[in-house]
Every structure is written in structure tokens, then in C-alpha cells.
Amino acid sequence: MRKLLIVVGVLLAVHVALLFVRPSGSAQAAAGTGSDRGVNVGLVLDIGGLGDKSFNDGAYRGAVRAEKELGAHIRLIEPGEESDRESGLRLLAAQHMDLVIGVGFIFTDDVTQLAKEYPNINFAVVDYAIATDKAGNPIPPPPNVAALKFKEEEGSFLVGALAALVSRSKKVGFVGGMDVPLIQKFEAGYKAGVRSVCPNCTVISQYAGVTPIAFRNPGKGKELALSQYQQGVDVIYHASGSTGLGVFEAARQTGKYAIGVDADQYSEAPGRVLTSMVKGVDVAVFDMVKRVRDKTFSGGIYTYGLAQNGVGYVYDEHNRALIPDSVRARVEQLKGEIIAGKIPVPSTR
Amino acid sequence: MRRTVEEALLPALVALLVAAVVGDVLILSFGQSPGSVYRLLIDGTWGNAYGFGQVLYKTTTLTFTGLAVAIGLRAGLFNIGAESQLAAGGFLAGLAGLMLPMGLPALATLPIYIVAAAAGGAIVGGIPGVLKARFGAHEVITTIMLNFIVLALLNYLTAAHLKVEGTLHTAEIHAGALPRLSSMIGAFRGSAANVVLFLALITAAAVAWFLFRTRRGFELRATGLQPAAAEYGGVNVGGVWWRTMALSGALAGIGGLNYVLGYKHYYEESFASGAGFLGIAVAIVGRNNPIGVVVAAFVFATMSQGGLAVNAVVPKQIVDVLQAVVIIAVAASVPEVRRLARARSAA
Structure with a gap:
């Protein structure tokens, strides 16, 4: 029994000691809350997250470019299960991001709902699914939501x-x-x-x-x-x-x-x-960040085709x-x- | 008595400490300070009402799948099928909701939803049970295989017949939505936590009573300890097997209510992703004890939500690693703690 208590004690001591280690450069944990004028962008990826060599990575690439060229601060969330999508969006909205982007059509419902609760935050959804009313007319997204579509x-x-x-x-x-x-x-x-x-x-x-x-x-x-x-x-x-x-x-x-x-x-x-x-998901994400920075963002449907470099071939x-x-x-x-x-x-x- | 408490608590304590130290090292390897990352994790989970609400929401589903796996293990059955049983329960409850007339009060619909969800899970869980009782087919194999079959079937039914165009979910359910906790406590605003949480706690108590206070529960545990001896003692082992699997499935199935009727009010393709499998870990860490399962579900829910909160600073895979460390540490420390505790009492 004593042995066991020693094990518990040692583990506890090591843990507490490590809690106080502050490696250099760890201050970036606070990035995005600084008082400089960069745009704060929250990015919620689809389940699967980084490393899919496709959609999620593309969005991240666009965000990184915006970070470098526009001085934006990026917060990234990778949901682990279905309920984390809304949760991630809410975490970011509660942190007063200037722009919150959902990567994938699956975010359509969550963002449409959340945009009404946070009318002062800009949202964008890659591949937003535009609903139609009973007469078959498209229902436009809420005024603070950009629907990013690709040709x-x-x-x-x-x-x-x-x-x-x-x-x-x-x-x-x-x-x-x-x-x-x-x-x-x-x-x-x-x-x-x-x-x-x-x-x-x-x-x-x-x-x-x-x-x-x-x-x-x-x-x-x-x-x-x-x-x-x-x-x-x-x-x-x-x-x-x-x-x-x-x-x-x-x-x-x-x-x-x-x-x-x-x-x-x-x-x-x-x-x-x-x-x-x-598909230039990165182009669309970058474009959104730029619009928010230049204060030219407005809700609506944005279409990215060959002309906008939104699609292309390698x-x-x-x-x-x-x-x-x-x-x-x-x-x-x-x-x-x-x-x-x-x-x-x-x-x- | 003291020894039982020690045996129950010490492995969890050791496991959490080991995980905390491993977490420290991982966080350091990303050039961050463990202290500030853990603070971020606590702030994002227990530190604000919304985060805590999300933890409670995740605890709810995990409690059900954890209980499902635990009751199976008590009978010596390893149910790997909680994932599809959860989905099937949510699906049938969703179907029931779509068929009920609009505007029924929650009090009237709740029993119907529970029965539908339990039935969905019980069917999916019962099949491997019957196969084992009747033909001796191993439940690990059959439940894994049924996961594929059932999830594919539900995918198909949703995608081909039930979904709203442009989405992966059914139409909205208007009959008897279950209230969220935020309607009682305003601070939970926006959080998905809902009254199914209370159902989970009641269910855990009911399972404890069933396991330790009823004859059927005794038969179940006897079968789990030693089927041949139980048989000799007059227990119908085959009967226990299929009934337990059906019950296990029903428990997982009721968990589907949390997402489908408590949160979204529609059935969504693959809403259950991962919660069924995590139930295995919850049962193991909770040591197949219903109270332990609730506690373990809360711990895993905290880690899962905390992963989101620290995601901006460190990769969330850190949390996946920590969950794995907890499981391994518990699995390894249970026998070790027992040995040491016994050595002491013998001395």
C-alpha cells in the first residue's frame, strides 16, 4: 500500500512541477486576443480535420495565407463528433471573432441558426446548401452569412x-x-x-x-x-x-x-x-477574410469559378x-x- | 468497506495522474506551457455554463453507451455494437417522432420515444444475443459485423428516403420536443444539454438496482463469472445471454434520444459517430459499476469538450492520446492496485 501512495505522490509532484514550465514562445497561446487591428478569424473544419489533403487542408491553407498577408489571427477547431460542430462555432462566436467559417455543407443548418443569435458576427460556409421554399425559389442565407459556392x-x-x-x-x-x-x-x-x-x-x-x-x-x-x-x-x-x-x-x-x-x-x-x-477553397477563405478586413463583407451567395480562380486544373x-x-x-x-x-x-x- | 473504496478509486486516480503527466510532456513538446493549456481546458469545460452544459450533454450519451457495455461485460459478453445500437435507437425514436401528430406535450411523447429507442437498440443488440444463445456465434464478431450492416442500412434509409434535400438529416420533428436544460437554467443558453441527462442518471440507478438487487441481475452476474457453474446452479445461461444483449442494446438505443430528440429534433446521418465505441472505454474505466460509469462518462465528456477548447493552441489529438492513456492506465492499474491492497490486508 505504501508503495502505491509513493507512486501517487511522485506522479503528483512531477505533474505539479511541469505545470509551471513555460517554454519560450508559448505566449502565442494568447494570439488572437491581442489589441492590434488584425482580423480575428475562427475556422471550424469538418470531421476528419487537417490532413485530408483536400477540403479541410485547403481551407487551412487559405487561412494561413490570410494570416501572413493580411495579418489575420486564426483560431482553428477540429470537431470530433457531430455535436462538436455547433459547439465549435459557438466557442468561436463567444470569443467575438470577426469572421467564423464552417468548412463543408454540413455546417449549413448550424450556421444559419447561429447567425440569428449573433447578428454582429460574420459567418461563411464553404459549399453552403441553399434551401428552396415550397415554390422552388432559393431561400437566401441570413444577412450576415456568406454562402461560398464553386462552379x-x-x-x-x-x-x-x-x-x-x-x-x-x-x-x-x-x-x-x-x-x-x-x-x-x-x-x-x-x-x-x-x-x-x-x-x-x-x-x-x-x-x-x-x-x-x-x-x-x-x-x-x-x-x-x-x-x-x-x-x-x-x-x-x-x-x-x-x-x-x-x-x-x-x-x-x-x-x-x-x-x-x-x-x-x-x-x-x-x-x-x-x-x-x-477547388479553390483556399481562394474563397482568403477572399472572405480580405472582405471582412476591408469592411466589404456582406451576406449572400458568392460563386467562385474559373474567372475567380475558384476552380482550375493542375x-x-x-x-x-x-x-x-x-x-x-x-x-x-x-x-x-x-x-x-x-x-x-x-x-x- | 474501506478496501472496496480504495480499490474503486485508486486505479482511477493513478490513471488520471499518469495521463496528466503524459499530457504535460505532449504539451511541452508543442512548445506550450502545460499550466496554461490545462487552464484553458478547465475554462472551456467547467469554467463557464455553456461549456459545462456541453460536458453534461456528452456525459448523457456516454452514460448510456457505457451502461450498455458494462451490463454486457457483467454477463461476460463483450458488446462492440453500441455504436449501431445507439444509431438504431435514435433512428426509431426519430421515426416515431415524425409520425406523431404535431403539438403533443413532451410528457405524452417521452414514453413513446423511450420505447421506440429501446426497441431499436434491443433489436440490433438482441440479434447477436440470440445468435450466441442458439448457435454459439461469438458476440464480438457478430456485433462488429452488425455495426457495418446496421449503419449502412440507416445510411441508405436516410439518404434515399428520409432526408431533406441538400442535407443529411430527416425533416424536423414537431411532436413533443424534450426541453433543454437552458429552459430551466438560463445560464446554459445555447448548450445542447437536455432532460435526457436525468433519464441517464435514473437509468444508471435502475441498472445498479437490477444488477445487485434482483434475481435476474444475480443470474446475469453469475453467468458472467462462470457460465458453467451458473448453469449447474439452475440458471438458463442461453436465456441470460440473449436477454442481456437485448437489454444492453436497449440501453445504448435510449442514448440516441439525447441527440435526436433532446438536441437537434431530427435524425442525422452518423450522429452517433464514436460515442458507441467510447462507451467501451467508459465501461472499462468505470469498472462496470453503474455509478463508476456515470463518473467515467463525465471524465471522458470533459476531455472531449476540453479538446475543442484547447484546439486553438495544441492539436486536439492530444486529447485522443490522453483518453487512450487513461484506458491503458486503468486496465493496467486495476490488477496492480488490487494486488498491493491485498498484500497490505494480509500483512
Whole structure:
């Protein structure tokens, strides 16, 4: 028994001693409460948090850039479960942030409700889901909420054109996650892009399912991709979350090409990822912080397309070798035409 | 008596201290001061009414899943399925809410909700119970597998039939919403804590009474200690198995009320994420004792909410690590403490 008490005593002593250690640089714990004029920004990520190499990381990148270039103070919260979303937003709202950003459409309800309780705080939601009333008219977000939307169809159009131009078999594929309007938008843009440069190319498009699990089913993704490659497809564009990891696996196995989505996914299968359709979540987040700083923020729907650099495709030192210069030139030309409004890009199939 | 108290409290104390020291080291490794981070953690949880309300809210769900796992372990059954039982309970209660007419008072709807949630959990928990009693299928395997099946099924039902377009949840339930604590104590404003907390405490007391004061409870514990001996003593072991699994599932299922009817007033896809599995840790740290489970649920709820509060300064994974350290330390220190305590009383 005495031994046990000694153990308890030693642990207690060590703990208390450590409590008083103050490493240099620990003062940054108080950052964001300082009296300088930088904008205080709270960022609540979706469950999954940092390291998803996609949405959450993109938002964080935008916030870090705002920290460097605009002198903003960032507070980051990574929820661990569903009820933490609202909790995180409230923690930040209670700390009188100038701007609170929810990363992901799942924050729509929470923010819409909270914005009414905190009318003096600005909110923004990436991919805010705009509800419709009974007559089918969109219901605008509350006056202090910015709904950040992306023209995924425009980015998808470009990678569609790129896929068709690179394809030798004149057959390209699409693997979607859950079969919902949001993902059908990617498909619609992609198909239009293919047709714009190659009217007689075939597009095989398939979805992994009708439930959210379709976004995290790499096994299914690989299965779909392998069957498409077997049918002669040589480039597949996926818009399917981690299901796409299976598509990359299939590309690696068969030596054919895949196109990534949301973020640069080159590293998932180096040499086999032709390009990625990137969503500029960082651009949108940075833009919001800037608007709040410049006092030009107002609620409403913000749309980020090719013109705003809100969507795009990857072309860098990694994949330059995979894309001939003539192809690159053609895609850039299309990009210019879309921005100029000469090519209408469909968002429904 | 004194020895029992020591045996119950000392492992928890040792475990928390070990976790605190490990936490110190981790916080230091991020270049922060442990003192200020722990203060931030306390401020964000017990230090203000909203934070404390969130802790109580999380305690509620964890109490139910902890009790579910604990009662199973008392009968020698390891129920890994609390996750899907919780979801199924919330789902059925949500369905019941959507079907009830608008404007019914909470007093009238609460019993219906409890029965629906318990039924949802009991069905999902009962299946592995019957499979074990009838065919000897191991409940660890069957409950894990049922997690996948049930969660996928609920996903499908919600996504394909029940959800409001553009969201992952059902329409709002208007019949007999359960009041939040903030309607009684204004300071809890905004917090999700609701009256299901009281239901959790009553349930814990009821489980304690059942386990230690009834014949069925005795049979359950006897089966857990030594099924063959219990059988010889006249206990229908198969019956105890399936009834316990169903009861365990029902307990987890009622936990679903906390989110679905106490907080959001709709069923949301994957609302239960993690709470079912954390229930295992709660049961182990609470040493399968209903009172211990409530205390352990409170500790884990504090850590979970505290993780959010310190998130701006240190990665919240620190809290995940601390939770794991507590579990390991309790698991390791229970036998050690018992040995040392016994050595003393023998001397």
C-alpha cells in the first residue's frame, strides 16, 4: 500500500512541477486576443480535420495565407463528433471573432441558426446548401452569412477536354461518389468538356452508390475503374472522395490514367495522375477574410469559378511530362473562352 | 468497506495522474506551457455554463453507451455494437417522432420515444444475443459485423428516403420536443444539454438496482463469472445471454434520444459517430459499476469538450492520446492496485 501512495505522490509532484514550465514562445497561446487591428478569424473544419489533403487542408491553407498577408489571427477547431460542430462555432462566436467559417455543407443548418443569435458576427460556409421554399425559389442565407459556392462544372469541363485530347482510345470514364446533384454537376461539366474537343468520343460514367458511403468505398472505386479500363477507357476522372483512392489503385495497376479532384492528387499515384480538378477553397477563405478586413463583407451567395480562380486544373512540374504542349494550349484557350462567357457550361446532366 | 473504496478509486486516480503527466510532456513538446493549456481546458469545460452544459450533454450519451457495455461485460459478453445500437435507437425514436401528430406535450411523447429507442437498440443488440444463445456465434464478431450492416442500412434509409434535400438529416420533428436544460437554467443558453441527462442518471440507478438487487441481475452476474457453474446452479445461461444483449442494446438505443430528440429534433446521418465505441472505454474505466460509469462518462465528456477548447493552441489529438492513456492506465492499474491492497490486508 505504501508503495502505491509513493507512486501517487511522485506522479503528483512531477505533474505539479511541469505545470509551471513555460517554454519560450508559448505566449502565442494568447494570439488572437491581442489589441492590434488584425482580423480575428475562427475556422471550424469538418470531421476528419487537417490532413485530408483536400477540403479541410485547403481551407487551412487559405487561412494561413490570410494570416501572413493580411495579418489575420486564426483560431482553428477540429470537431470530433457531430455535436462538436455547433459547439465549435459557438466557442468561436463567444470569443467575438470577426469572421467564423464552417468548412463543408454540413455546417449549413448550424450556421444559419447561429447567425440569428449573433447578428454582429460574420459567418461563411464553404459549399453552403441553399434551401428552396415550397415554390422552388432559393431561400437566401441570413444577412450576415456568406454562402461560398464553386462552379465545379467549369473545372470539370477543362479536365474533360484534357482527358479527351490525351486519350488514344477516344473512350474516357467518369466515376462519381454518391449519385446526387452536387456530383452530377461534375459529370455534366466533364461530359461537355469531352464533347467540345471530340464530339465522337465515348464517356462511360458510373456512380459508386446512392448513400454517403459511396464517398468512402475505395474497393468499389477500384472495381468500377478496372471494368472501365477493360472496356477500353484510358483516362478516368473521379469525383468520389476516398472512393477515388481505388480508382488511382486501378490506374497504377493497369498503367492507365486517372484525374484527381478537389485537391492536387498527384502523389496518390505518381505518373498515373494526369491532372486534378482543384477547388479553390483556399481562394474563397482568403477572399472572405480580405472582405471582412476591408469592411466589404456582406451576406449572400458568392460563386467562385474559373474567372475567380475558384476552380482550375493542375499543371506543374510533376505532370508537365504527361500533357503535350498542344493539349495544354487548347485547354488554356477553352479556359479563356469560358471566362469570356463564349462557352456555356452545363451544371446538370 | 474501506478496501472496496480504495480499490474503486485508486486505479482511477493513478490513471488520471499518469495521463496528466503524459499530457504535460505532449504539451511541452508543442512548445506550450502545460499550466496554461490545462487552464484553458478547465475554462472551456467547467469554467463557464455553456461549456459545462456541453460536458453534461456528452456525459448523457456516454452514460448510456457505457451502461450498455458494462451490463454486457457483467454477463461476460463483450458488446462492440453500441455504436449501431445507439444509431438504431435514435433512428426509431426519430421515426416515431415524425409520425406523431404535431403539438403533443413532451410528457405524452417521452414514453413513446423511450420505447421506440429501446426497441431499436434491443433489436440490433438482441440479434447477436440470440445468435450466441442458439448457435454459439461469438458476440464480438457478430456485433462488429452488425455495426457495418446496421449503419449502412440507416445510411441508405436516410439518404434515399428520409432526408431533406441538400442535407443529411430527416425533416424536423414537431411532436413533443424534450426541453433543454437552458429552459430551466438560463445560464446554459445555447448548450445542447437536455432532460435526457436525468433519464441517464435514473437509468444508471435502475441498472445498479437490477444488477445487485434482483434475481435476474444475480443470474446475469453469475453467468458472467462462470457460465458453467451458473448453469449447474439452475440458471438458463442461453436465456441470460440473449436477454442481456437485448437489454444492453436497449440501453445504448435510449442514448440516441439525447441527440435526436433532446438536441437537434431530427435524425442525422452518423450522429452517433464514436460515442458507441467510447462507451467501451467508459465501461472499462468505470469498472462496470453503474455509478463508476456515470463518473467515467463525465471524465471522458470533459476531455472531449476540453479538446475543442484547447484546439486553438495544441492539436486536439492530444486529447485522443490522453483518453487512450487513461484506458491503458486503468486496465493496467486495476490488477496492480488490487494486488498491493491485498498484500497490505494480509500483512
